Amino acid sequence: MGKALIIGAGGVASVCVHKCCQNPDVFEEICIASRTKSKCDALKAKLEGGKTKISTAQVNADNVDELIALINEFKPDVVINLALPYQDLTIMDACLATKVNYVDTANYEPLDTAKFEYKWQWAYRERFEKAGITALLGSGFDPGVTGVFSAYAMKHEFDEINYIDILDCNAGDHGYPFATNFNPEINIREVSAKGSYIEDGKWVETEPMEIKRVYNFPEIGEKDMYLLHHEELESLALNIKGIKRIRFFMTFGQSYLTHLKCLENVGMTSIEPIEFEGKQIVPLQFLKAVLPDPASLGPRTKGKTNIGCIFIGKKDGKDKTYYLYNVCDHEECYKEVGSQAVSYTTGVPAMIGAAMLLTGKWNKPGVHNIEEFDPDPFMDDLNKFGLPWKESFDPELVD
Numbered sequence: 001m002g003k004a005l006i007i008g009a010g011g012v013a014s015v016c017v018h019k020c021c022q023n024p025d026v027f028e029e030i031c032i033a034s035r036t037k038s039k040c041d042a043l044k045a046k047l048e049g050g051k052t053k054i055s056t057a058q059v060n061a062d063n064v065d066e067l068i069a070l071i072n073e074f075k076p077d078v079v080i081n082l083a084l085p086y087q088d089l090t091i092m093d094a095c096l097a098t099k100v101n102y103v104d105t106a107n108y109e110p111l112d113t114a115k116f117e118y119k120w121q122w123a124y125r126e127r128f129e130k131a132g133i134t135a136l137l138g139s140g141f142d143p144g145v146t147g148v149f150s151a152y153a154m155k156h157e158f159d160e161i162n163y164i165d166i167l168d169c170n171a172g173d174h175g176y177p178f179a180t181n182f183n184p185e186i187n188i189r190e191v192s193a194k195g196s197y198i199e200d201g202k203w204v205e206t207e208p209m210e211i212k213r214v215y216n217f218p219e220i221g222e223k224d225m226y227l228l229h230h231e232e233l234e235s236l237a238l239n240i241k242g243i244k245r246i247r248f249f250m251t252f253g254q255s256y257l258t259h260l261k262c263l264e265n266v267g268m269t270s271i272e273p274i275e276f277e278g279k280q281i282v283p284l285q286f287l288k289a290v291l292p293d294p295a296s297l298g299p300r301t302k303g304k305t306n307i308g309c310i311f312i313g314k315k316d317g318k319d320k321t322y323y324l325y326n327v328c329d330h331e332e333c334y335k336e337v338g339s340q341a342v343s344y345t346t347g348v349p350a351m352i353g354a355a356m357l358l359t360g361k362w363n364k365p366g367v368h369n370i371e372e373f374d375p376d377p378f379m380d381d382l383n384k385f386g387l388p389w390k391e392s393f394d395p396e397l398v399d
């Protein structure tokens with residue numbers, strides 16, 4: 001049915017490539033392009049021989065002209081951006097210049113400020129609309145499936161949703177004293193930033209990790225979780241009508257937090273460049289270089305993730321609560337695609353989002369967040385491609 005250009009060859013891209021190959025009627029041909037071509041070639045070597053035709057290329061996704069040349073050569077129907085959030089705008093520029101649809105899993109962040117906001121990408125709306133192409137923003141798990149869950153709850157379960165709590169629990173154990181489950185630089189920037197949530201249309205800011213709750217996660221048990229800022233809060237508060245408050249919580253173990261505090265205290269998580277032996281280095285980038293590569297955690301990680309949303313609102317004039325979630329097992333993911341569940345839960349929805357555009361099930365020129373589309377075909381594909389969802393009408397609530 002179509003051709004996809006996948007940019008990036010890290011943990012998430014690897015899962016996405018596996019999943020495209022499991023869906024060859026939609027993904028007839030893919031090109032894996034990244035900074036380090038050998039990683040693309042290794043993925044190709046692992047997966048070729050099936051129905052999906054695979055090619056590879058080297059590209060610097062910070063360079064719009066290189067991207068345009070690659071797109072003109074491969075002529076994809078969609079570009080799936082699984083590089084880093086810093087590359088979002090250059091890849092969107094290249095898609096605009098070549099009139100090709102765009103999908104990503106994380107919103108743009110400038111390299112020098114850890115700030116997650118959609119304003120830079122939303123600024124492309126009119127230009128994408130005029131070009132007749134669609135940019136699907138945030139097609140991972142969170143953002144991503146959490147937005148699809150919200151659209152589904154709104155469509156089928158509520159007349160009005162007033163409260164959403166997004167709960168992201170990773171109960172996986174990789175056996176290292178400290179490691180991050182996805183790109184360490186992006187991960188540490190996210191968790192060391194101030195927390196925030198939206199109440200009555202306004203952002204309320206907290207100190208990092210200031211708000212803690214304990215939640216009894218289905219199929220996992222009790223875990224400490226902390227309120228974080230997260231990008232989908234911004235779009236969901238606009239797109240889901242009736243929202244009074246929306247919050248995001250993520251679980252962290254004590255050992256992770258103690259290590260992080262220590263690294264912060266000694267300046268290792270800073271993104272301000274420093275002079276070292278005559279060279280400018282960014283401490284956080286140096287830290288990334290000494291931490292375990294997230295891709296190497298796959299074979300060591302045991303346990304499960306549970307990510308979902310608790311909705312509180314009204315249906316037919318009555319109060320209603322509803323919890324939609326997915327439970328994913330690290331070892332099963334590894335057995336299937338050679339990656340742990342954090343990459344898996346992001347790479348599967350990236351493939352599904354691109355499939356929605358390639359099949360024409362979703363077709364809305366402009367720049368859109370995932371909850372703006374019909375959730376039903378996406379929810380069906382989650383069940384089909386390894387992320388089945390579960391629901392509860394009587395969940396424990398977060399105070």
Ligand code: NDP
Nearest residue numbers: 008009010011012035036061083106140141142143182183
């Ligand atoms: P990795 O660091 O494992 O992979 C990133 C890949 O992008 C690497 O292959 C890297 O190349 C490549 N890359 C980086 N810069 C460039 C560039 N300038 N040009 C070309 N290629 C480049 O990250 P992950 O796979 O863990 O994460 C990928 C994306 O997914 C990130 O944006 C992350 O924020 C997002 N994410 C989203 C989640 C969600 O639920 N929505 C959850 C987890 C992640 P090289 O191999 O040379 O380093």
